Amino acid sequence: MTQDLLLRYLIWPLVKFLVAFIIVQVIVAAMNWVERRLLGLMQARLGPNRVGREFGIPWGLAQIVADPIKFILKEDIVPSSSEKVAYFLGPMLPLIPAFLVFCLIPYGPPPTFVVTHVNVGLLLILALTSTGVYGIILGGWASNNKYSLMGGLRSAAQMVSYEVPFGLSIVGVLMLCGSFDLVHIINYQADHIWNLFPQLIAAFIFLVAMNAENNRTPFDLPEAESELVAGYHTEYSAMKFAFFMLAEYSSMMVNCCLMVSLFFGGWTMAINGYGLTTGVLRGMGLLGGILGALIFITKVMVFMLMYIWFRATFPRFRFDQLMDLGWKWMIPLALANIAVTAIVVLLGDQFDFQGEVVLSIAGAAIIVFTLILLLRPRAKVTHARRVSEA
């Protein structure tokens, strides 16, 4: 009896977590190479394409292994005037939540591909990721360097500010699905429609807020090279610096998993109960489970690539612009989204219609309107006219 419980609640979850963790970390390590190659492609240059050519490894793929080896072998310099405890805690603290969160994410149809089934899973993920800011703020402060401190303070302000729209954008999804449980939310989307359509504005806010949460371009002010050298990790070298990078990419991965689970149907590929729902995948046995996990990973990778695409595309915001965007645009927009969703859901309960349908039509209308605005033929503005206008 005790052995059964131990196996069910301790051994199996640990094994599953280990497998998921290793796969995710391999992807994270590979992301470094993918990012540099893709940035090269977008900027019409080569990127790292040499390492491993002697051993017949194509496209510079050995860079993935070469980078960690370089980080481990480099000299680890500790500034003499740093605050030692906080300096060492800085790179380690963000790693713990960033790794822990991966045991709460459902990768495929339950029960095989879900590590732990927690009924407040989503809330717990938010809580854990919100503690990731400590590493940055502590590292910035402990380095005893003005640039580092500025980077740390900026990052603290930015992450605390953008946690509000980040959390608020999820509320609409919670109201539609009625649960904190990610498995339930994903099944609900398979039975109805991807939450992207009824919660279009929430998905947009989530996308922006998750970029800001991870300090990625266009919100990478904590480490703005042109003003702060390297921000909070200016004084970190070797493996400690790599820890910061590892935590950043891990939490990017977490946010992409959340985005996919909340708005893009997770491991399912179904609409209104037709297609690859959890039931269908379960009927296919282990093969279906692997198929579900592959669908999930593919969707996640699309968003990981989107991060890189953003980095290649957008210029950096100024800090006051960033704060204005967060507090004056994102939060009111998220609150309005909550109010509208609540009203529609309540009316739907009262007059017996499906709230998702109404919200989806509204979402589709927004998409069409945006496309019309973007694609409408515009009069050519000549250079001379622009000058005269200014």
Next chain:
Amino acid sequence: MSPALLVFALVGTVAVAASILVVAMRNPVHSALFLLLTFLCVAVLFVMKDAEFVGAVQVLVYAGGIMVLFLFVVMLINVRHLPDERVLSNFWKGGFAVGLAVFILFFTLVRPGVYHDPVSSDKALRSTYTYRHRKVKQPDGTVVRKLIRRGKVVGNSEAVGMALYTDYLVPFEVASLFLLVAMIGAIVIGKRELSAIEEENVPAYMLERVETEHAVKGGMGA
């Protein structure tokens, strides 16, 4: 010893030790870190009491938001080394008295059975209640309308939500109003225009910086 008791003993000890270290540490940043540890331990205790929603919110709000702001302030005022002579502040007697009073208050008053019905089962924290008027036949034959409470076992988050928005709606909204007032007050105090005397005491370089900022912003707007 049951596993639950073992975990409780472990986490509880860490929580108490960390909270003592919060006041014992000389470096305010270290104090803040131990306060963070205390919050995390308390969150674990909440989860062990079947209140997983409260536990998660504890981490989300206190560890993720409020402690970050604490650290922010500590770093901005940059108190690195406090004078080493004193161990206790001048107010330690008063502080000790207040602490003792609060402890006695919690120990004697805040117990099951004082503010609400005694918690009869471990399901109580994950139940929502509905109230309904029912006609009840008394022993003497008369029929009386009575308010009947009915419990339904759901998750802890549903239970907390129902309690906050039904039974405790007014205190909840009043508390949120207080917070709003405090927030506006902070903005009013922080953003007020300086009087003439105060403005004389502002260092010149700060005024210059404000002027440059205005100039830059004005230039961008045009």
